[in-house]
Amino acid sequence: MSSFEVTKNFPRISRENISVKCIDQKWKNFPKAILPRMCADKLDLYKNFCIRPDDIFILGYPRSGTSRLQELVWIIANDFDFKTLVEYDADARCINFEIRDWSLKWREKTLISSLEDMPSPRLMKSHLPAQLLPNEVWTKKPKLFYISREVKDVAISQFHLLSCSYSNSINFDDYLEDFLNDNVMFSPYRENLWNYLNLPDYENILYLTYEEMSADLDLAICKVAEFLEKSVSDENAEKIKDYLKFENMKARKTNDNKQTYNILLKDLNSNNHKDYNFIRKGVVGGYKNEMSSVYIDKFDEWFAKSKSLNQGFNYTEKF
Template sequence: MFSVRRRCSLNIDKRQNRPFVEITANGSNIPLRGENWQERWCSLPISEEYFKRLYEFEVKDDDLYVVTFPKCGTTWIQEACWLLVNNLNFAKANAEDLPFRSVFMDLSALYTNIPKNTIDLAEQAASPRVLKSHLPAHLIPKQIWQKKSKIVYCARNPKDMVVSYFHFHRGLGTWQGDINEFVEDLINNDIMYCPYWEHIMDFWRMRQEQNIFFTTYEDMKRDLRSVLIQLNQFLERPELSEEQLQQLEKHLSFEQMKANKRVNPTFNIKSGHGSPNVRADFEFMRRGVVGSHKDELTPEIQKKLDDWIAEHLKKINIKLEDIFGII
């Protein structure tokens, strides 16, 4: 069972130029106890009909699901997963765009000018499928939890995430305010896919489950090789040789990823396959660094985020570095 209700927020209508709804579902079979999933709402510009198709999506036994909150290293970990699942098929990776090799299931719900329905594409994809979603744990296809499908989850520290997410929406033309207003709306759960903390903490708490691989953007920046080795083991793939690891590390470097039109959709988005109001200076991949908030956010905004972070982490008695390491 799931529920959809109109999101009542003047900020969403004023700054994001599209109607939002709040969605919840009963969260059956999720291996977390004591949660009232019916009180967990996620803000999205999505129709009830489209969400029903997502929630009822037919899961296959060999599916792999890449799940993240937006702007948390999704494309990076997604490309790594696809290559490992597909025996390092660099020839295909360099010949076909990532969104067709690894479908973003939610995409058609978010933007009106996507040429093909992304649920249809996901259904038609050849196995083994590597499918992407930004939905929180209780809203991803329910059969994932019933069948215990493999999930790879990548998190990112909230201060860097918010910088990247702001520039993403500003560049697409789907955000009309400044970064201070964006932070306010994120804190108030008025940004797409919010709330952030519940999104990442549900998966962090499930990180010991056999079907879940939890990593962070920061871990990948610190030691990509170690993450790739662990991910390869989780996916039960043959051991990687030194030469294969070097190939992967080179292909997945930020410089290579940003220059690679097969994984960096900047050109396609500017060509009209995205928001109709995209800005000329839009960049899907910008800096690719840890700690970008230090030189992009004012001390006042950083303090506001620090207070928000402390408020949420106090509830579960952990520190930010317990998840992301020293930032």
């Protein structure tokens, strides 16, 4: 029997989303999640996926910096194997958990076979909310990295990516209203963020922010290395910083996700041929140049209400 209630979602921007409610007793207080349509037939696969104790998950809302963080974690976890790093695409070395089989079509593999074939430690990325992660995450407790970012920058970055993905033009104000109404892909933002930042009885997690990585990459490298119980030489630290320079990542084909993007357009029946930049500007506070003062105030008021929401976790219960 399925553990989910799945309904169609009808935002103004895309008809390709679904609304998912986890109905297991443990997760009954958690809100519905808005997910891509292609996730519909894989929800039980996500929940029942077998975890290895040394698995590593990169978690965060889309456009929060997960791609840059996954590269940093991969380098350190794989003992600074820069040769493999530049030979294989980022999404082959760190598989996006919920993007599933369509992102793997060009490699002629399924999600499960790809993950089963990966040597340990497996590095996986996910934008799923806590209630949709594999059940064994909460028993085997692998290492989790969670990255967050100023929500207004997240919204702007996601808007530009979506604008490249759909045939019909997206109205900017309509998109912002949908974001505020928890009606865009991977919503609701506030509840997802709050639940990850307040996981009960889960110590094997490291929290980072996009702004922290931008302001002090040396500190981020030290935090990641310490969490992974690795040491980083000065030489390797300099190599990491050079590799993770924004302009270098943007120019590198192994980081542009172009193969996956082309499959996505085909899956969405989109004939959109706008210039695609998976890595766009990466500027902290860039929303100030694109978002009106009216919407800045709206977002600030909306986000300030986060703590008053029904977050999901019952803190009298333990995992």
